Amino acid sequence: MSVFNREDDDGLSRGAKALVALPERAGDSQRSAEARLDEAAGLAAAIGVDVVEKLAFRLRDPKPATLFGSGQVDQIATAARMGEAELIIVDAALTPIQQRNLEKATEAKVIDRTGLILEIFGERAATAEGRLQVELAHLDYQAGRLVRSWTHLERQRGGFGFLGGPGETQIEADRRLIRDRMAKLRRELEQVRRTRGLHRARRQRAPWPVIALVGYTNAGKSTLFNRMTGAKVMAEDLLFATLDPTMRQITLPGIDKAILSDTVGFVSDLPTQLVAAFRATLEEVTGADIILHVRDIAHPDSDAQAADVLTVLGEIGVGPRAPESEGGDGAPIIEVWNKVDMLDPETHAATEAEAERREDVVTLSALTGEGVDTLRRVVSERLSTGNRVRTLPVLLSDGAAMAWLHANGEVIGQEIEGGRMIVEVRLSDKDLARFEAR
Secondary structure, eight states, rough: OOOOOSOOOOOOTTTTTEEEEEEEOOOOSSHHHHHHHHHHHHHHHHOOEEEEEEEEEEEEEOBBTSSSSSHHHHHHHHHHHHTTTTEEEEESSHHHHHHHHHHHTTTEEEEHHHHHHHHHHHHHHSSHHHHHHHHHHHHHHTTTTTTGGGGGGGOOEEEOOGGGTTTTTTTHHHHHHHHHHHHHHHHHHHHHHHHHHHHHHHHTTTOOOOEEEEEEETHHHHHHHHHHHOOOOOOSTTTTTOOOOOEEEEEETTTTEHHHHHHEOTTOOOOHHHHHHHHHHHHHTTSEEEEEEEEETTTTTHHHHHHHHHHHHTTTTTTOOOTTTTSSSSEEEEEEEEOGGGHHHOOOHHHHHHHHSSEEEEEEOTTTTTTTTHHHHHHHHHHTTTTTEEEEEETTTOOHHHHHHHHHHHEEEEEETTTTEEEEEEEEEHHHHHHHHH
């Protein structure tokens, strides 16, 4: 399913030269054209493609046949030839017809933003579940693009029974095979979703809160994850360095054990196929006790990136809610303003001052460790919000229950009464439910 391994492949591989073309439309994005081109080039670099030229074009009237105007198409073709680009990346969604016509006009391979992101995911998915999700997204994307495929799809073939009726064209057969494979993948992913649900229910019965890291790709989630857990998850200055979710045990002030979950990074215009395919993975976020929204605060488009993350969270049913809020659905969200070490002193001071005025923000550098201890303390406090003193009877023989209360609450007093220990302990409603579910 890779653009590097299709039937018309003529040897395109890692290290291939590419041109990025950005169609700009009024009110299209909060980001500048330069920032969007740089991000597209970063996405290309993530699969080893060398971007030799980046061009932005104003679109007043998008053309149904090619998206770009005829003069703009000529510019793209000329720039591609001069730069010896084998691949043209259009930083927008293309229809199958537009993709085919652009390939004819430029005599080069053409891939749109969705196809590019799918390429990255296809190369990076390491687990069996990740590969299932990526394949489903690829098939969903390719199913509508068979019309742009090659001459063999125009042939008719005979057939009988379930192998295809008389006169079934190759394109119809391919579509049927894709539909069958997608149905099988969806069944397998549904089983994964049920298994994850069981695991999540088991964790909720256990006395361990779950903290989920979310954020724009390359915001520093994996670096922070490694800093807090001592793990060695892949963390590079690369878009989508992490695809498969990772969970590790951590300790927090006053909390003996918590689970920290690292998730796939988000990106603007995340393909709908990927949001759907990765829903099982992203559901880990919906079951979290607290969500840490990691932001690259040194990035010029940090605010726009944050808006994109909240959009995707909304698509998976996680509504933003401030930690101090009593109402609303989902876990509270704390914004983690990362990479403060990359700010100049004046901007750093202004950023710290703004964060001080908000109760849902922690500033830090996951790379240097600055502010990480503050984050641990704030997360612990948020998890303990709503703690009240409870009076609980515990059997004298139940040493595990007493150990649990000491590890997860603040034991204020205890006395023996009629063969039981009456314990006064400060616990949140959620921890009380966990204790009672033991």
